[in-house]
Amino acid sequence: MAYLSMGESHRRITDYLNRFADAINYQDGDSLARLFSVSSDSPSLLSLADALNVFQDANRLIKQSEKFSQFGEVVAPFFRSLQCYRLGNLVDAYGAFEKASNAFIQEFRNWESGWALEALYVIAYEIRVLAERADRELASNGKSPEKLKGAGSFLMKVFGVLAGSCDLQGKGPKRVGALYVTCQLFKIYFKLGTVNLCRSVIRSIETARIFDFEEFPIRDKVTYMYYTGRLEVLNENFPAADQKLSYALTHCCLSKEANIRMILKYLIPVKLSIGILPKKQLLENYDLVEYNNIVEALKRGDLRLLRSALQENEDQFLRSGVYLVLEKLELQVYQRLLKKIYIIQKQKDPSKAHQVKLEVIVKALKWLEIEMDLDEVECIVAILIYKNLMKGYFAHKSKVVVLSKQDPFPKLNGKPVAS
């Protein structure tokens, strides 16, 4: 690093302070936002950080003039945070940033309009990112990571400020910022694995009269739908998950391929569960090849393929939370298999096609190298009938599945398998 003179450092710091004061005075939210984005590693902030490390007494500069000192409670901790960040001390950087953020929120609360929302977004984002990095640092030092949790409660506070701002006269100008904060909260909760904490936020977003969902920025709506869709996947509420994820998909900017892929990662299993198979092209376009074999298994009624596909990507599916959903596809695979048997029988002898002997099914499974005895297959058949994947009945005495002559294998057509 080039040598930095005291004069230069001094200049950089006062320059920042001037820009900060100007942004607030002119209510320039975008500029203000840029001044807060620690983790953006923008050249101006990096150079400021260097300057701060040279010029240790920045607080004196802040106090020097009335123009700066009114923001002292925000800027002073922010400078410390920036310094620590530059030095790689993320835990302290987070701590100082949270302090600065708190002070900023106090100011923000007093501003009538929502001009500073952009800055607030940046702060909400930064606090989450800094907390994540701080936790990583803590964990590597063998300490318990707790900063992200702290960031979660801080953001809840921010959410309260935004929602609270609307209480007085119907709708406040700041309410539209609530969804962004909500999405940051979702990210934190999903990361922490405390997804049940999402519920309270969702409830206030969906029920509070001050919020009109359509009013929120589109990007926040997409993010929100994505996360709530994922929650529905966890609950195995497929129609709701389908609706939310589809909303996210259709509103997502087409240029954001990564985002589309993330949405598809959950939407595809959901669609599979309600009997809708994706085109191969889609899977390839968005690099979702892990679903290839699963889709193939569904088409062919190949139980073995399904199992091996699940096995192969087990870790991935478990982590993303779709494993249990995919596993349930097994019944559909059985259905497909039986249907194939039925079709073959029909080709041979249409008059007896609707009677499928249990032995035949066992034999078919054997070809798939799946050993199941009569009792197990009988149980599977019973479940298929019970879940309405197959119409007909099972005659225990003769060990024969008697299929309905009319639409023996009803399609799901967007409805989930009965539970």
Next chain:
Amino acid sequence: SSSSSTGTASAPQDYNSYTSYSNTTDPYSAYSGYYNGYQQQTNNQYSQQQPNPSYSQPVEAYQNTGAAYQPNSSFQNTGSYAGTASYSTTYYNPGNYQTSGGYPSSGYNNQPTAWNNGSYANYTSYQYPNYTSDTSSAYSSVSAPATYQQQYKQWPEYYSQTEVTCAPGTEHLSAASNSNHGSSLPTSLPPPPPLPPPSLTPTWRPETSSSELPSMQPGGAASGAHDNYWNQPAPSFQTHLAAPTQPIYQNSLDSKTSYENFQELKTAPQGLNSQYPVVHQVSQNYQSTLPTVPSFDARRVSKLQIPTNPRIASNAALGIAKTEKDSYAANSAPRPAYISVSVQKPNDKMSPNNAADPMLKPTMLPKSLRGYVERAFGRYKDDDAKRAACEAYMKDIITEARADGTLYTRDWDSEPLFTVPDSLSISKANIQTPTHASIPNYNKSPVRRSKSRWEPLAEEKMLEKPVSASNEIGKYGSWDRKTFSGYSATKDNSLSSFRFSGPQQRTPSKSAQRPMKRQRIVNGTGLTNNDDDASSDSDKEQSLTAYYSGAMALANNPEEKKRRESRSKRFDRGQGHRPDINYFKPKNAGPANLYTRRASALMLSKSFDDSANQAVEDIDWDALTVKGTCQEIEKRFLRLTSAPDPSTVRPEDVLEKALLMVQNSQKNYLYKCDQLKSIRQDITVQRIRNQLTVKVYETHARLAMEVGDLAEYNQCQSQLQILYSEGIEGCLMEFAAYNLLCVILHSNNKKDLLTSMSRLTPEAKEDDAVKHALAVRAAVTSGNYVTFFRLYKSAPNLNTCLMDLYVEKMRYKAAVCMSKSYRPTVPISYIAQILGFSNAADENGETELSGLDECLEWLKAHGASLITDNTGEMQLDAKASSSTLYMPEPEDAVAHGDSSLAVNDFLARTT
């Protein structure tokens, strides 16, 4: 039960608790009733008027208890002991009182509760504690009467305490009343060693006697007074008895009025000199009442009970101002047999002597202990004040010993004499090696050792017969004893011991004062009054004890003695700072006792309030991480409400033994659960985190699983996961499997399941148990009942136990599924086979048929429609059933959702 009969008596509140014992032997059975109710006010009144009426209320309460206890053999004693027991309980479970209903102080109720507290707080109804074995008391006296009498003379004060109810009663009371009983009763008492628990219940009678005894104490005047007392008790008994059944008693009893309230008594027993005065007053009242009566014993008993209570009281000391208020109407329900006239006379004679100290009465005490007592007193022949102090001290020691169960086991001959504190005037000389041992029999009895939570502490020791019953009880009661032991230890420390004794005795009073759990409140009020009397001081202590009984309980172990000594010293130093404390302590007793007892930070903070104003929040919890010194292997679980007392905490090596003991124990789950919880607590407070910790939690988790106690299991499991994640070795795979099963089968939380599954290491997935759990998961999610029940049969470890809890649901789902999928019928034999019914048959060693029958029953219970086909085979009519199947309400459903916690169920299983 007898108790109910007593109820007829309808005595006013005064006698809260009556125990009954129904001894199998009969005679005694009727009497056990003691009353515990010591409402302060009524004292005098009792004697004549109400004994009966007052009882009535209690009776009901007891009845309940009786039932509960019955299962436990230990209850036999309850009658007399009940009183004591009750007190002890009070400390622990204020709640219990409430249940008891009208009786503020009903000792019986309390006792049961006490143990309940440990693990079964819910069951207030348990009155077990009360029933400790009483038999011991009966024994005591045979040989020694003469000597005792002498002793009694010396200690008039004790008298009151010692009131011994009928033989049976005495037995119950054993601890407290030993001396008296011994002299008078032994002969008369046939001692029903076997304590038939069931019999007890019916017999409950409130015993007024205890109250009377105190009055006796006065000593010289006493003899007359004693007579009265005895007499009085008798009447009371009668009433009680009448109901129970034994006519004989009734007669005798009738003549005699019940009496006394013991507020004073309590204090007196406690021992300290100050207390005595009060006692005397009481006695006076009584005196008027009646001439000689057999009832003596009963009274003694009641008193005895009181002493036990004191333990509790000790803690409470701060809060409790005045036990005096409490009047104990101890009705001694003498057992018919006891009533025998001859006995009575002896009693009377004895009584004067005994009056001094019920505890000290020879009959109750082992010879060696008597010798010890004599020695102790011998030292202070010339100094009345010291002697008084000595008496108090001795009482404490004995009470503690009883509580500990060491009364008979301790080597009194070699026991160091305590020193009476200087202020008191001393006791040093008095205590010599105990030479007299009239009670040797008891000493060896296992009973003492067994600590039953159910039983009142002191009582247990006394009883020989009850032993078997008591043993069971003993498990639970263990901590009680410990506490006592602790006291005894303190006794060693002269100062400390005094303090303790005071509280213990007081406890009864406390109980009386507080009908319910609000002992604390009572205490507080009591405090205000205290200033005047020494007795009041003791009361305060009692109240405190009640408060902190929990803490105290912890501190009972012998090992604690040393600790206590040192602690008491420490406190002594601190006395200057805390005026409160000082004032609590009567002349004799140093403040040390209070402190020693209280392990709780709270207490400390309170005591410091005036000077230091230390808040609980300011306590350095790290500094409170204790290193245990307790050597007792058995210990009741008591939720800490204060900082742990090292003397009640077991060090690691002892905990290991305790764990082994639990593992090898044949006792039921509730006992084991309680023990394990106490082990876990000790581990936690000492911050032990190693393989032992893991073992304890694993053991507990397995036991909990076996009985389907998911709540406890979950606690253990979550701890285990933390421990495993810290790298401590254990049965990781086994518990990973359990965890999986638990999530799948019982929580049904997809997120948790995913988390658990994603955390499985590749090695874990190769583990049989984990594989099995995963397979079960798959079967459950797909609803594959065939696979589920196959896995059920092949489950490794305790996976079966967890699956057990899901079997019903799975079967129901399967039945619904089959009724919808099958047409026209399904053979029952097939269903039985598929749904694991034949499994049960295998277990029973019966034929396949029984599985079939079971399946039939099950299907019928769930609304299935069954038909018989032309070959005579039973079939499930699928179509008809598809609309009629339903999930029946579980028969054993209970309001609180956990049938395993049902009292009756538990009792039934205990036996």
